[in-house]
């Protein structure tokens with residue numbers, strides 16, 4: 001593929017690293033002009049410089065309504081239009097093992113970045129797109145918003161909110177020719193996705209990380225580690241005119257983990273069975 005996004009203008013929030021960074025690279029490869037929005041200024045500016053004249057960087061904290069409005073205004077003033085709004089910035093919040101032990105001190109921040117930030121970006125972009133009667137809004141949710149499990153309950157709530165919000169605006173904005181879809185990554189190797197615990201020696205931390213990854217892979221049908229580029233490819237499809245008939249959808253990019261039982265009970269049963277059957 002090449003030039004799938006020729007002539008299109010995109011904003012990518014959380015674009016300085018991980019999934020956003022991979023998407024920034026792919027969108028520019030495909031001919032888009034982009035604004036990378038993030039709070040990691042050094043990384044964001046370096047990426048924009050690397051990508052050349054079709055990329056800009058703007059410091060934007062997506063939890064701040066007026067900064068998101070300024071971001072949309074900036075993209076339109078720099079590039080004359082806005083076709084694609086990728087609301088991708090997100091934070092995981094503190095990782096606590098079980099709900100009873102979770103101090104719930106980060107609810108406001110997690111909801112402000114992950115959910116309110118998506119809502120601001122969607123609305124400000126849609127107000128411009130409605131005048132043009134075209135546009136694609138892509139909101140990063142998570143498989144944590146599709147299926148429930150242990151821990152990070154605020155994060156799960158924020159991502160479930162992103163999915164339902166995206167479906168709601170898809171219905172609301174359809175008459176203006178604006179599409180809205182959610183991207184639901186599974187485990188993707190980025191800065192956010194590492195497993196850590198306080199007080200471990202580097203060697204023990206590496207061993208724990210490897211063991212956690214192995215456990216994850218037991219439960220994932222495709223035993224392959226997801227990469228930012230995998231999500232970028234899905235974002236490209238939502239952004240391009242190849243998906244003109246698709247709106248209100250939540251697409252998991254997760255190696256199949258959300259296709260069925262998240263604990264993979266059947267696999268565990270088979271392991272138990274194997275202890276008895278030679």
Ligand SMILES: NC(=O)c1ccc[n+]([C@@H]2O[C@H](COP(=O)([O-])OP(=O)(O)OC[C@H]3O[C@@H](n4cnc5c(N)ncnc54)[C@H](O)[C@@H]3O)[C@@H](O)[C@H]2O)c1
Pocket residue numbers: 013014015016017018019020037038039040060061062063088089090091092113140141142143144184185186187188189190191192193
């Ligand atoms: N990596 C995974 O396994 C995974 C799984 C499911 C969902 N996600 C989601 O994917 C999205 C991207 O995450 P990632 O894995 O690339 O992580 P990442 O940490 O590499 O990237 C997230 C980016 O968002 C930026 N950011 C954080 N707070 C911000 C704010 N207030 N305003 C603007 N930018 C802000 C960070 O500086 C960073 O550059 C997030 O929404 C995350 O919840 C990731």
